[in-house]
Amino acid sequence: MPVELGELIVEVRRVVWEVYKGAQLPPSHDVSHVLRVVKLAEEIAVQEGFDERERGLVILAALLHDVGIALRGTKEGHAAASAEFAEKLLASRLNVEEVKLVVTAVREHSWEEGAQPSSRISAVLQDADRLDALGAIGLARVFAYSGYVGRPLYCVEAPFPNSRELRGEDFAVDHIYEKLLRIPERLNTETAKVLAVERVAFIRSFLEELRREIGAVRTCF
Numbered sequence: 774m775p776v777e778l779g780e781l782i783v784e785v786r787r788v789v790w791e792v793y794k795g796a797q798l799p800p801s802h803d804v805s806h807v808l809r810v811v812k813l814a815e816e817i818a819v820q821e822g823f824d825e826r827e828r829g830l831v832i833l834a835a836l837l838h839d840v841g842i843a844l845r846g847t848k849e850g851h852a853a854a855s856a857e858f859a860e861k862l863l864a865s866r867l868n869v870e871e872v873k874l875v876v877t878a879v880r881e882h883s884w885e886e887g888a889q890p891s892s893r894i895s896a897v898l899q900d901a902d903r904l905d906a907l908g909a910i911g912l913a914r915v916f917a918y919s920g921y922v923g924r925p926l927y928c929v930e931a932p933f934p935n936s937r938e939l940r941g942e943d944f945a946v947d948h949i950y951e952k953l954l955r956i957p958e959r960l961n962t963e964t965a966k967v968l969a970v971e972r973v974a975f976i977r978s979f980l981e982e983l984r985r986e987i988g989a990v991r992t993c994f
Contacts, residue, residue: 778829781866782836788862789836796843799921801914804843806905811835813968814901820964821897830871833863834878834898856880884952890961900965903956908972911953912979919945932987933980946983949976 793804814835818828841854856879863872878895881888882902890896906914919926927946931937934947941951953976957969 778826781863782829782832785833785836785862789840792840793843797846798842799848799918801918801921802839802842802848806914807836807839809905809910810838810898810901813904814897817897817900817962817964817968821893821962823893823897827894830875830894831878831897834859834875834882834894835901837862837875838879838882838898838902852880852883852886884959896961897965900960900962903960904965904968904972906953907956907969908975911972912949912976915945915948915953919948924948927987933984946980949980 789807790804793807811832814831815828818831823831837859838855839851840858841851841856842848844858845851845854856876859879860872860876863875867875874892874894877891878898881890881895882898884903884906890899905911916926918924924942925944927933928937928940928944932946934940934950939947939951941948954973957966957973960966960969
């Protein structure tokens with residue numbers, strides 16, 4: 774990629790590291806999540822045929838996509854907060870169109886917002902962020918966040934939501950069904966869809982083992 778964009782990525786990586794260092798935030802959304810999303814975004818961009826400049830913009834968006842959480846200590850409204858930070862940081866370093874591409878991708882990445890990607894940059898960032906919610910790391914993040922907010926692992930009376938409404942805000946296992954297993958249908962690129970297959974299979978295998986292990990547990994005292 775052009776030297777100036779490479780230098781900007783190094784600078785932004787340093788800024789992001791400083792923001793995350795010492796921040797009070799859920800372990801599911803710490804700096805390790807950012808680094809994994811960067812790696813996934815770059816991998817997807819390469820496989821989708823992005824040129825060097827586009828790959829650089831994807832990396833910038835991935836580095837900045839959750840910085841609002843580190844700044845504010847909450848996921849609430851984090852996409853907008855991250856986009857605002859990204860715009861201020863990049864305004865004098867990229868041309869207007871490139872700033873818009875990165876900032877809009879950051880603003881559109883959130884699962885909760887449900888935004889359709891307005892560019893290839895945005896599509897790849899969404900996919901990278903969502904892939905990190907799948908597989909072994911995805912499960913680890915669910916349970917880490919559940920512990921952080923005091924959400925029980927599962928509903929004791931009915932651990933698996935086979936005949937009741939999903940309550941992902943209340944139980945970790947419900948969240949897996951409510952969000953994680955629905956991620957593949959909301960992926961944008963063919964590369965991400967392929968990468969998701971093995972990760973989803975791992976989650977389903979885990980759920981079957983979990984069902985076996987808690988199946989004989991009494992549901993009341």
